[in-house]
Amino acid sequence: MIPHRAFFGNAEHDFRLELPQILELERSRDAGIGELSRRVMGSSYRLADLTETLRLALVGGGLDPQEAAALVTAYLPMQPLEKTLTIAVDVLTELYFGAQLPADDVAGEFA
Structure with a gap:
């Protein structure tokens, strides 16, 4: 899976959730990935839902776990x-x- 890149x-930094991070996210938030996603995308999240998602996605993107937590x-x-x-x-x-491919990448594939 291609990581999401964001400042x-x-x-x-690269952000990506792979199976180990998904399992840890579910454990730490006491919620399945579907429930957590519904909370985040439906604006019914708790702050820890966001912080844990970012921390674990940084780890999945290649950052050392201690560095991800510190960031x-x-x-x-x-x-x-x-x-x-x-x-x-x-x-x-x-x-x-x-x-999702950027619009110019998609257009270039059909040119």
């Missing part, structure tokens, strides 16, 4: 909640539907 904290702890409180929500929604959307 978070101090730089661009989330340091930078998440400093940014608007909407930015955190957007990354979490994008990561979960890509988990369900796969990465």
Whole structure:
């Protein structure tokens, strides 16, 4: 699966949820991935739903677990909640539907 790339904290980072991160997310939030996704995408989330999604997606994207936790702890409180929500929604959307190609990439394939 192609990771979602987004600016978070101090730089661009890769975010991806693979099976180990999904299982840890379900365990830490005491909810299945479907329920957690409904909460996040339906704006019925708890803040920890977002923070754990980002932390684990950073790990799935290749970051060391301690570094991912440090980034989330340091930078998440400093940014608007909407930015955190957007990354979490994008990561979960890509988990369900796969990465979306940019419009120019799609157009180029049919030229």
